[in-house]
Amino acid sequence: MKLQTGTRLGLYAALELAREPERTLSASDLADRFGVSAHHMAKVLRNLANAGLVRGGRGASGGYRFTGNRKRTTLMDIVALFEPAPGSRPKEPGEQTDIGSALQRVLTEIDEIAEATLRSVSLETMLKAKR
């Protein structure tokens, strides 16, 4: 499964901040840790902040901390902030044909399994597995 870069960074940042909820890290700190530009990380953090998962940060040096619920927030909650919702994708050329719709059923099956997996793993479970 391929996640967009922003999604992956959103997961990295949320997990890193959720690891120690009292600690604050700046967009620059997180950007350095995961090898991306501070600008890109700041954009990702704004998205997480709008969803109430992190708070803080003005500019690249402002500190962010985790404000969500580690047990209740799943990987899917974060993925959904960055990726289009399942079913909201525009139809691809050829999808209306019998072959196209048969292929789409297989792809939907794969998406449903991926979504169930992402929805079943909380940040708490992820962080526990890391120890």
Place this chain on the structure above:
Amino acid sequence: MVAIRLAQTSDLPAVSALDARLTGTAKPDYWQSMLNVPERHFLVAESEKGELAGFIAGEVRAWEFGQPAAGWVFAIQIDPKLRLKGVGTRLFEALVARFKDKGVTRVRTLVDRRDHLILSFFRAQGMVAGPSLQLDMDVA
């Protein structure tokens, strides 16, 4: 705090009622059969007041679907008002301990992928996707 013990015939009405309340389907004969098969591990969690807090059932099975012996978890239900207090974890750990006593090194279960609550529970216990993929076909 709950006590974990083996299920008895006297537990069946409460087990069946809790299951029916949570699944919408009463199946007393199924729960009776759980007690009738000696190889099955059927445990209940009992509250300090002596009420049923939850139950778990499973069995060690070898070569099902070509797989070596594993402890299968068939069912787990917790009274909704007693959830998030570690009752499910206590039941799961007790069942796993019994499986390990039987010499198995693997635990397996089957979960509806739309049931995020139970999926999350098993994930939190450390379970991950296994090597099998369940397939269904409608033959109506």
